Amino acid sequence: MHGERMTVKKSKIIYTLTDEAPLLATASFLPIVEAFAGAAGIDVEVSDISLASRVLATFADQLPDDQKVPDALSELGRLTQNPETNIIKLPNISASVPQLKAIINELQGKGFDIPNYPEDPQTDEEKALQQKYGKVLGSAVNPVLREGNSDRRAPKAVKEYAKKNPHSMGKWSQASRTHVSHMRSGDFYSSEKSLTLDKACKVNIEFVAKNGEVTVLKKGLALQEGEIIDSMFMSKKQLCAYLEDEMNDAKETGVMFSFHVKATMMKVSHPIVFGHAVKVYYKDLFEKHGKLFDELGVNPNDGLSSVYEHIEKLPASIKEEILSDMHACYEKRPELAMVDSAKGISNLHTPNEVIVDASMPAMIRAGGKMWGPDGKMKDTKAVMPESTFARIYQEIINFCKTHGEFDPTTMGTVPNVGLMAQKAEEYGSHDKTFEMKADGSTRIVDEEGNVLLEMDVEEGDIWRMCQVKDAPIQDWVKLAVKRARLSNTPAVFWLDKYRPHENELIKKVEKYLKDHDLTGVDIKIKSQTRAMRYTLERILRGKDTISVTGNILRDYLTDLFPILELGTSAKMLSIVPLMAGGGLFETGAGGSAPKHVKQLIEENHLRWDSLGEFLALCASLEHTAISDGNAKAAVLAKTLDEATAKLLDTGKSPSRKTGELDNRGSHFYLALYWAQALAEQTEDEALQTHFQPLAASLTENEEKIVGTLTTEQWHAVDIGGYYKPDVDKVREVMRPSEIFNEALASLK
Numbered sequence: 001m002h003g004e005r006m007t008v009k010k011s012k013i014i015y016t017l018t019d020e021a022p023l024l025a026t027a028s029f030l031p032i033v034e035a036f037a038g039a040a041g042i043d044v045e046v047s048d049i050s051l052a053s054r055v056l057a058t059f060a061d062q063l064p065d066d067q068k069v070p071d072a073l074s075e076l077g078r079l080t081q082n083p084e085t086n087i088i089k090l091p092n093i094s095a096s097v098p099q100l101k102a103i104i105n106e107l108q109g110k111g112f113d114i115p116n117y118p119e120d121p122q123t124d125e126e127k128a129l130q131q132k133y134g135k136v137l138g139s140a141v142n143p144v145l146r147e148g149n150s151d152r153r154a155p156k157a158v159k160e161y162a163k164k165n166p167h168s169m170g171k172w173s174q175a176s177r178t179h180v181s182h183m184r185s186g187d188f189y190s191s192e193k194s195l196t197l198d199k200a201c202k203v204n205i206e207f208v209a210k211n212g213e214v215t216v217l218k219k220g221l222a223l224q225e226g227e228i229i230d231s232m233f234m235s236k237k238q239l240c241a242y243l244e245d246e247m248n249d250a251k252e253t254g255v256m257f258s259f260h261v262k263a264t265m266m267k268v269s270h271p272i273v274f275g276h277a278v279k280v281y282y283k284d285l286f287e288k289h290g291k292l293f294d295e296l297g298v299n300p301n302d303g304l305s306s307v308y309e310h311i312e313k314l315p316a317s318i319k320e321e322i323l324s325d326m327h328a329c330y331e332k333r334p335e336l337a338m339v340d341s342a343k344g345i346s347n348l349h350t351p352n353e354v355i356v357d358a359s360m361p362a363m364i365r366a367g368g369k370m371w372g373p374d375g376k377m378k379d380t381k382a383v384m385p386e387s388t389f390a391r392i393y394q395e396i397i398n399f400c401k402t403h404g405e406f407d408p409t410t411m412g413t414v415p416n417v418g419l420m421a422q423k424a425e426e427y428g429s430h431d432k433t434f435e436m437k438a439d440g441s442t443r444i445v446d447e448e449g450n451v452l453l454e455m456d457v458e459e460g461d462i463w464r465m466c467q468v469k470d471a472p473i474q475d476w477v478k479l480a481v482k483r484a485r486l487s488n489t490p491a492v493f494w495l496d497k498y499r500p501h502e503n504e505l506i507k508k509v510e511k512y513l514k515d516h517d518l519t520g521v522d523i524k525i526k527s528q529t530r531a532m533r534y535t536l537e538r539i540l541r542g543k544d545t546i547s548v549t550g551n552i553l554r555d556y557l558t559d560l561f562p563i564l565e566l567g568t569s570a571k572m573l574s575i576v577p578l579m580a581g582g583g584l585f586e587t588g589a590g591g592s593a594p595k596h597v598k599q600l601i602e603e604n605h606l607r608w609d610s611l612g613e614f615l616a617l618c619a620s621l622e623h624t625a626i627s628d629g630n631a632k633a634a635v636l637a638k639t640l641d642e643a644t645a646k647l648l649d650t651g652k653s654p655s656r657k658t659g660e661l662d663n664r665g666s667h668f669y670l671a672l673y674w675a676q677a678l679a680e681q682t683e684d685e686a687l688q689t690h691f692q693p694l695a696a697s698l699t700e701n702e703e704k705i706v707g708t709l710t711t712e713q714w715h716a717v718d719i720g721g722y723y724k725p726d727v728d729k730v731r732e733v734m735r736p737s738e739i740f741n742e743a744l745a746s747l748k
């Protein structure tokens with residue numbers, strides 16, 4: 001033997017089941033993945049990390065056996081530490097409280113005996129329950145799985161396609177009144193303090209009241225040597241004064257008001273900020289009915305929807321008075337940007353419908369406009385209280401006003417290398433974020449009693465601690481150098497030396513860059529506004545620039561540039577090389593597109609584009625080929641790449657319009673082109689023979705299959721639920737072509 005026989009390990013890819021549009025798309029695409037991957041000896045295992053599954057897993061101990069659900073997310077989290085792990089991760093809902101209440105309602109209606117969410121817990125039992133539900137709230141999935149830094153980019157074929165087939169871009173006028181507003185003091189940026197630990201230690205987070213009484217907010221937090229920690233707060237007083245000023249300014253100057261936060265991902269701090277915006281906008285309403293609202297359990301952090309929800313139970317006359325007082329606010333306040341102007345749903349309705357990473361780029365792509373209450377697109381004052389990152393948007397708006405909108409046929413591309421691993425920076429601050437109950441000071445104290453960081457705070461301030469470990473920073477610098485070298489593209493670290501946290505980061509970046517051979521690579525460090533300006537000057541000239549950023553800018557920039565360059569961030573390749581050696585392949589850089597579900601249910605058309613899934617699958621197969629020595633997987637990856645390019649070239653991506661090719665149709669074409677490419681290649685004869693019958697039958701039946709997939713549209717369909725749709729009903733809707741289904745089944 002002498003090791004001559006090549007041993008091929010059994011390979012496995014884990015495919016996640018998530019929510020909304022991507023879950024529906026999976027019902028159609030997963031059978032294709034299973035059929036094709038099976039030919040290379042790859043098992044495709046599913047892992048249900050949907051919001052529904054996560055809620056049910058939380059209460060597994062109190063559900064009957066036939067309703068118990070395993071804790072798939074924790075298991076996946078454990079697997080990220082295993083070098084053999086290969087996960088394809090689709091976008092999932094990061095739930096706000098109103099969404100959590102809606103899903104609890106749906107699950108209870110389906111016979112799952114789970115408790116209501118205690119919004120205002122009084123007893124210890126209710127407090128424990130709120131904590132339990134807290135684990136599924138907000139961005140509860142991504143931080144668990146992202147045990148590596150982020151590499152997001154537009155693949156060459158996708159960028160070329162966008163250049164040849166540009167999406168529409170709204171016109172930017174120099175007379176546009178759109179601008180970004182942020183706090184000038186009293187925000188996290190203004191108060192931030194930061195340091196790098198010279199030795200490992202354990203710390204407590206403490207609040208010291210004016211009378212000297214100490215409350216431990218968090219106990220025994222273990223920190224590593226070389227870790228950067230920060231302490232910062234946002235002043236409630238200054239935030240509310242700022243919001244009042246900005247609303248008055250918008251009213252006086254006749255510009256619309258829009259509010260952009262990330263209440264889903266920044267699940268503790270931003271709902272509070274959002275709640276202040278609601279209370280300030282509807283100040284008269286809350287002043288007059290505040291006591292009643294408190295009794296009813298209205299929570300402004302859940303948006304105006306909470307007022308609507310709770311006044312339902314009131315007698316008609318009181319309800320009408322409240323609604324009339326609510327409408328009176330609109331007379332005094334500026335127009336609000338809308339989510340759905342037909343239904344009167346505004347930007348302040350719920351905290352999850354306007355999410356900054358997607359909302360600002362969509363506005364910039366539309367020429368600086370958002371929908372107004374009258375259903376018309378208008379200029380807006382985009383309010384983003386926290387100044388740390390808001391300034392990049394003003395910079396790009398200035399640029400668009402001067403140079404006009406970007407031209408997708410000529411503009412360069414901006415890939416991103418993002419610091420993300422091990423819950424880096426603000427992203428991991430949720431369990432260290434506190435709303436201050438009184439005036440006093442907060443401090444981070446080590447076990448020897450040394451105060452590491454301390455600051456004075458007032459009642460209502462939002463204080464938080466962030467941390468970033470040293471190993472992820474080293475890995476991030478390495479990834480940046482690697483991407484710069486492999487793509488022969490300049491890389492810019494977007495770091496601001498006047499921000500204490502980033503000043504600490506700069507020291508480490510400068511140190512760790514020395515570990516690499518930098519000959520021939522162009523690496524710079526620039527403050528955020530300068531980095532933005534530099535990158536935009538280059539984009540305009542068709543030049544590419546890698547942005548190397550911290551976690552929040554990773555999120556912002558990987559929607560911003562793709563939406564301008566490609567029309568959507570769904571077309572991004574989104575790789576997370578896990579630090580333990582495995583691979584996490586995310587599909588696109590966007591979310592779960594709730595609007596798409598509505599169109600499917602009403603008109604049986606799913607406009608979700610699975611290009612992100614195709615790209616992730618290809619990268620996952622390439623990873624399998626290398627890590628498992630699976631040569632067939634390499635052939636599958638190569639042919640999938642060809643099929644994806646052909647799908648783009650032949651215009652078989654889903655259309656937005658009902659009656660035209662949709663998600664299901666585009667999956668058919670991917671399968672057809674992939675089978676044809678496999679049947680034609682000669683690198684692996686067994687695969688060639690295996691796929692020839694499928695290629696022949698799909699080619700022969702193209703018209704019939706596509707006919708079924710498109711003519712069935714235009715009528716309402718029932719999928720038996722929103723958060724936990726019925727599996728059989730979804731299958732029926734998403735896989736309507738028997739001929740296609742049988743052809744795939746015959747491959748096994």
Ligand SMILES: NC(=O)C1=CN([C@@H]2O[C@H](COP(=O)(O)OP(=O)(O)OC[C@H]3O[C@@H](n4cnc5c(N)ncnc54)[C@H](OP(=O)(O)O)[C@@H]3O)[C@@H](O)[C@H]2O)C=CC1
Binds near residue numbers: 352358608612
């Ligand atoms: N990786 C993850 O898990 C992420 C999850 N999220 C979560 O997703 C949900 C929705 O977030 P939201 O901010 O609305 O952002 P989305 O990215 O879901 O939606 C914004 C818009 O982008 C377009 N879009 C996104 N993906 C696709 C796709 N595959 N094909 C075609 N168009 C696409 C759609 O435009 P149009 O309607 O014009 O067709 C959509 O309405 C939230 O619960 C959020 O927390 C958000 C980001 C990442």
Ligand SMILES: O=C(O)CCC(=O)C(=O)O
Binds near residue numbers: 138142555558590
């Ligand atoms: O985790 C989330 O809530 C959103 C993640 C996101 O928007 C991103 O990674 O781009």
Ligand SMILES: [Mg+2]
Binds near residue numbers: 357555556558559590
């Ligand atoms: Mg994002």
